[in-house]
Amino acid sequence: MENRPLLEKKYLLIDLDGTLTDTADIALKPMKDGQVQTDVSQIQVFQGATEFLAEAKNLGFECIIVSDSHPRYVDPIVREHFSEYCTAVLSLADKPNTLKTLNFLQEQNIDISSSTCYVIGDSWLDIELGRGLQVPTVLTAFYEARNLEIRDGIGDYVKNTKSGSTYFAQNYSSLLDILKNPLQNLLCLEAKFMGTVSCIARKPRPDDVPQGRLTAHRILARQSQGECDKYHATAKYFEFGQVARTQELLFLIRDAVMTYLELVLETQSYLWDIFTYVPDKQTTQPANKMGELFDLIVNQIRQSRPALSCISVFEWNNGVDSSTRKQSTAEDRRRFIDNNINLLDGLDLKGKSIIILDDQYTTGATADTLLEKLRAKGAKNILFIALFQLINSVDSNRDCPKCLANGLNKLLQLKINRETGVKFYSCVPPKAQGDGCGYSDSGVLCPKCSQEGMNKYMKERTNSQTGNKFYSCPKPPYGDGCGYTENIE
Ligand SMILES: [Zn+2]
Ligand SMILES: [Zn+2]
Incomplete structure (x- = not known):
């Protein structure tokens, strides 16, 4: 041996x-x-x-x-x-x-x-x-x-x-x-999910200092579409949006945000007066999605930074039933936020420097619109921190087998099931803004077919009685596989 x-x-x-x-x-x-x-x-x-x-x-x-x-x-x-x-x-x-x-x-x-x-x-x-x-x-x-x-x-x-x-x-x-x-060089939130500490944030655009007033955007983790390295936080992003999300997850995010905030507050180049967040709509699920996290952070930061004012600054109009995510272009999102989020009455923001926490960052349209509202009230420096940045989609290198059989070359895309966090490969159909045929598989090769020298990708299936998940290499008429199945976990 x-x-x-x-x-x-x-x-x-x-x-x-x-x-x-x-x-x-x-x-x-x-x-x-x-x-x-x-x-x-x-x-x-x-x-x-x-x-x-x-x-x-x-x-x-x-x-x-x-x-x-x-x-x-x-x-x-x-x-x-x-x-x-x-x-x-x-x-x-x-x-x-x-x-x-x-x-x-x-x-x-x-x-x-x-x-x-x-x-x-x-x-x-x-x-x-x-x-x-x-x-x-x-x-x-x-x-x-x-x-x-x-x-x-x-x-x-x-x-x-x-x-x-x-x-x-x-x-x-x-x-x-x-x-x-x-690990220590990962983005702050990604490092936390890997069990270590970093205070690195990404700048999705260069900092801007017109007339001596800072505008800065920061990202603490990546939410990926398609292929990526193993450190992206997409599964955690979806978990954060689940009603059944755990306190443990919220504590991890709280601790990562705290690490980054402490660094910001220690840096003497800017003095910060207010810490706030982009609030949840009445209809948002889970209820109080960002508010609960904000409260957890504030409970801690009040002890170390008593001078920092941790308050609500924004509110949604009543009866808003759409969501920012549903607005497809940056301009749509900007208009949606502009029309539906307001500053609370009676705030004195003149000359104040403000840190805003939000969950998602796509183009920065939300941040830009909120910044305009704050600047209109005389706010000075503004730091916008988002937990997750939606990064570009990267195709897999796998051709869709169904399209290939029809003489078409379509690349599969790696997707994540929002509810279960499970990855799968998809020939993205029109109903999901793609031009593919809707074929999908798990990306996991059938071990039995592999032994025979064939590459067959298994499907993920759920047993309708027990709810247990399993991989299947479907036999005809459902597929061209061998019938092998394997329980997941
Ligand atoms: Zn296809
Ligand atoms: Zn098989």
Whole structure:
């Protein structure tokens, strides 16, 4: 019997332009596209890039460069600067092509599902690639503010943050810290759900300080659509919205918000007067959804910050029966909030700095509208904190088998059942705003069919008598499987 522990494999899939090299200049485009010979002397390596790769290698990471530039450009640069630290190079012109990347890794005998792997890059393409591979991602922002090539969305801050990276790094030392302490570098609420503490929040847009008055938006966790790494808090987001949610969950969220608030209140650059929240409508289920959490937080913060005024500031009009979530565009949401939420009478907000807590963040339309109302009453600095940000949807790399049989290529999307929190793959039908056929499966392969060398994905079913859930590989006429079933948990 061999008792030696297997060495854990660790990989970095790292982007080249903008992440290792300072090459956003539009003049370099013909080289990147392989139209002209690459002159390596024109390529500026970021200060600290090679040292970072050397350190990552020391930490046991194998580094693979994944670039969407042409091999005639990528190969000589890697040879000149990074060959000592890189084991492979993938030119992926159609980044984020997850399937092509997986095939490439397989050729290299790399199994990322059983190893530690990160995708690192400076654009949403890198992040979508990582999410498609279901591994953690780091969005880098090493450029100083200046005119950049727009290809790849470099510099498109909002699009890049909406892509929903696990981490954000502005320099190589924070990148290394993420590799060394992955849990402690998660967003505050995600870290709490993983049993650790972080006071990191994400900025869904840059802070704004017109006339010396700060407007800041902060996010404490990601709510994902489609494929993602294992740290996203989507299941917790749905649990928070359930009538049967537990006190334990509320305590976890309370503690994470407290950690972040304490950091904000300790920072002396802004002094905060009021802590409030976006209230629940009368019709919201669970009743008092945000109010209950707010009260839990206030019970604690009153002890450490007696000077902070923790009060209700907003109220809904009576009889509002729609919800913000049902408004499909940002403009609809803005108008809905503007028409239906009011400031309470008799508040003196002149010159006051206010922290607002809300549960969900999509485009920031709710925050913008509430901010306008507060500013109209003379409020000064405003910090809007949302628990969960809805990040972009990322397709799986699986074709819908039913559509494929009809000669159509439709990618399945990973979805989560709102009630049960269970994941499933769907060829999203029109009634759910998709253009697919409605096929769905659990994404779990039938073990019996696998033994026969066939890939069959099982369906999730519920026993109508006992309510127990099980996986099924349905036999004809219900499917083309073997009839195997397996209880869930
Ligand atoms: Zn389909
Ligand atoms: Zn089967």
